[in-house]
Each structure stands twice: as C-alpha cells, then as structure tokens.
Amino acid sequence: MEIIKNVKGTHDIYGEENNAYEMVENLMKSVAELYAYHGVRPPVLESNSVFVRGVGSSSDIVRKEMYTFKDHGDRDITLRPEFTAGIMRMVVQNKLYATNELPLKLYYLGPVFRYERPQLGRYRQFNQFGVECIGHASYMQDVDVIAMAYTILTSLGLDGVTIKINTLGDDESRNNYREALKSYFAKHIRNMCEDCKTRFELNPLRILDCKVPEDRPYIDNAPVINDYLSESSKERFSKVLNALETLQIPYEIDSSLVRGLDYYSETVFEFHYKSKKGIDYGAVGAGGHYGKLMSELGGPDYPGVGFSFGIERVVSVLKDDELLENIKDELDAYVMPLGEESNLYAEEIAVFLRNSGGYRVDVCADNCKMGAMFKRASTKGAKYALIVGETEVNEQTVVIKDLQTQEQNKVKVEELVTKFDELFNSSKEEE
C-alpha cells in the first residue's frame, strides 16, 4: 500500500518536540494569567466576511492566502488565518463588551491557516498564541501588552529580543498621510513594480514595505508618517516609548514597519530574535493597536490592542539555542515480569505505583528475555527496574534495581510506595 503523506505546509508534532510545544504553551498561558487575562476559544471556521471586513480586503492575507470554501449549505466558510477578527466577532456577537470590567483581557491558542509557500519557519497550518485587550484606548494598554509579550520571551530564556515599534497614527493622521503618499507616488508609480501598482490602488501605505531594489529610491524620498501625525498620535507614541523605557524594555523605532493587516492604527510592533546559530525565522511575534475593528464587525466603537506569537517559530528558536534540553520525559520505573505467570502481578504493581504513589511507570507486556528488558528500560530512561518472577509472586515481593548504581534489594509489595518515596527523596536531596 502506498503511504499517505501529510498535506503540504502542515507538520506533525510528536515526541520531544511535543514536549517543547507543551512547555512553551503552558508558559505563555501562565504568564497571560499573571497579567489577568482569560482564555477564549473561537472556532476555526468563520464566515468569510469576518476576515474580509475584519482583516481588510486590501491585505495580502485576505487577497491570496485564505482557505475559503463553500460548505454543504452553500455558506462561504474560511479557516481562520488569524485570531483577532474572530475574537472580535465573538465579543460583538455575545456582547462581551457589555460589562463593567472593561477592558476585556483575552488570550487564545490554536492553529491558523494560510495558503503560502512553505519555507523556513513558515507553514500553512501553524499555531498561534496571543492576547487581545479590548475596550480602553489608553496607551498604557499598549505598554502592558508589550510588557507581557516581552516577559513571555524572556521567561522562555531568550536573551536579546528586539522589539521593533512604530506608529501608524490615528485615522486623521493616516488619511492625511495616505493622501500625501498618493499624490507623491502618482508621479512615480508607472516606473515601479507590479505589486506596488496594486498597492497604490488598494493601500498606498503598503508600498513602503516594498523590497524591490529598483523601487527603493522612490520610497526613500517618499513623505514620512511623522510629518503627518496628529498631535495626539505623536503624544501617544512618545508616552508609549517613555513607559517602555521606565519598564526597561528595549525597543527600536522602525518607521518602515507597517504590518499587513488593515485594522492596525497607532502603535504597531514586532518581536525579533536571532538565534545563536544566526538563523532568522522572521518575527516570532507581532501585534498592535486597532481602532475600528469592532465597529467594522457591527459592534460599538471600542478600540483594542493585541499581539500573537508563532509557536513554531518560538520553538525553532529555542531549539537552535538549546534551551529545551531539560524536558525529556523519563520513567521512574520499568516493571519486568519474568514469564507469563508474573504478568498479572507486574501489572498490579505498576497500577499500584502509579495510582497510589504517583510514579511514572511502564510495564513490559510481551514476555521478552531479561536482557532485552533491561535494554528497553534504559532506552526509556527508567531510573529503576522492578523485577518480578515466580519467587516474587509467591513471596509478594518486588526486586528493585537501581539502573545506575546496579544496587538492588527486595521489598514487600505493601512497602513499595514507601520505599520509592524514600529513594526519590534521597536522590532529590543529593541534587
């Protein structure tokens, strides 16, 4: 039979890698809880319009990267390419904003889907963890969210994270700037690349993102957002930067940082980390403030701020820097029955140790030879081998062998858990 392979751009997570994901995800969740956030789980499937209206029809994500299809009821369904728009739909639909506990502080974790060309650090199905803080316009929420993301990265052991930050200004600033860009690029656009021509029509701001070298001179001489920022936007941005300095969070202003999702305004930021091997996976996380997203989805006009991490990229970076070593799941004991007639007894002992002692125990179930069992015990990383044969069944005892020191002694079944507690306590004290 032919082997069926996974879909392009997807990947299986198992073994030690799964441990790494669990560790990273648990840490992210627990930091979010420290920051007073609550978990939410929006569905993977959303109406297409959630993203068209939410993320924006001029964004590349919506234009060419969404998994959209008709279901059997002729509905336009999209596999979420990001969380924010779906969460906002959830907030609006369930009127979660109707509370005196604003801002809402929500975190999420799960897979997202984008039809892109897979390459280093890029998948078609990947996992994101992120947060949304919705309801208050204070710049301090931007700061708090950045502080949380930074805490997560440093708690994972990443040193030297770069935070790139920029402001897109409020609506007024953006409109003024957009007009300025339009009239500037109108003179040059026919000499520029095809993508830029499209961007010119859809969202001139994105031209600034263009990487085509020939276009560079035009872009370098283009008007800069700073000259078009309203006073309040300027003030807001400088307050954010000030607060980051007070909190000793390092940042770099990057005025070319635009972000590909249309809903952002004011503060936007990205988290970059270059692993010690020098491999660049792109941003490990990114986010920003959004003003109009909720009203685009039919809700009241509450602003918000959020970020998301790409779990795959975070795990890759940790793996490269060897920050994942200490998470192997080894066995406390491996039970070795010597012959058919000891099997049941072996199983009883294993269940007893697991349920009453809380030890991680595996049993050899297929009656192989003793040599083979010892080999398995060490492959599985067991600390102790528990040997039970006919003699032990009759005496109701167990032989405990320390696989490192080779010491072994025999104990009665009823003393087994006590003995294990002793063994594990003394080995802890040594450490």
Next chain:
RNA sequence: GCGAACGUGGUGAAGUGGUUAACACAUCUGGCUGUGAACCAGACACUCGUGAGUUCGAUUCUCAUCGUUCGCCCCA
C-alpha cells in the same frame, strides 16, 4: 505566483551506462531462557520519488511530474 538546489533501505549516507546497489547505526534471530548497554554468527533496498524518452541495457543521461528545502513576495 516567481527563482534555485536536492530526492538511494527504519535512519545517516557512498556509488556506477551493464550480471549479487558499498559502509555505518537501528531493528530482528541465534550463541546466553533470573539480571542489561560488550562480543560473535546470521537476516534486512520484489519500482535507487513517480511517469515517459534516449540506449542493446539506466539507479546513473534527457524531459515531465510530484515532493522536500532555500530565496523572492508576504507573514507568526
């Protein structure tokens, strides 16, 4: 969507236009059936990604296709 490299067993990998496709690790069997990582002897690629072409003959050459990886674009 565009550009490049690669595709040999469970894994890592050599190799050649021509009868049996190295080697290593892993696995299995036996020497060794109540005490282990050693050692010895064996076993282990019915399509060398798939399809077509060139050829007397192709795993080795050509083309296509699929896949993987990397770069561009864009993004987490």
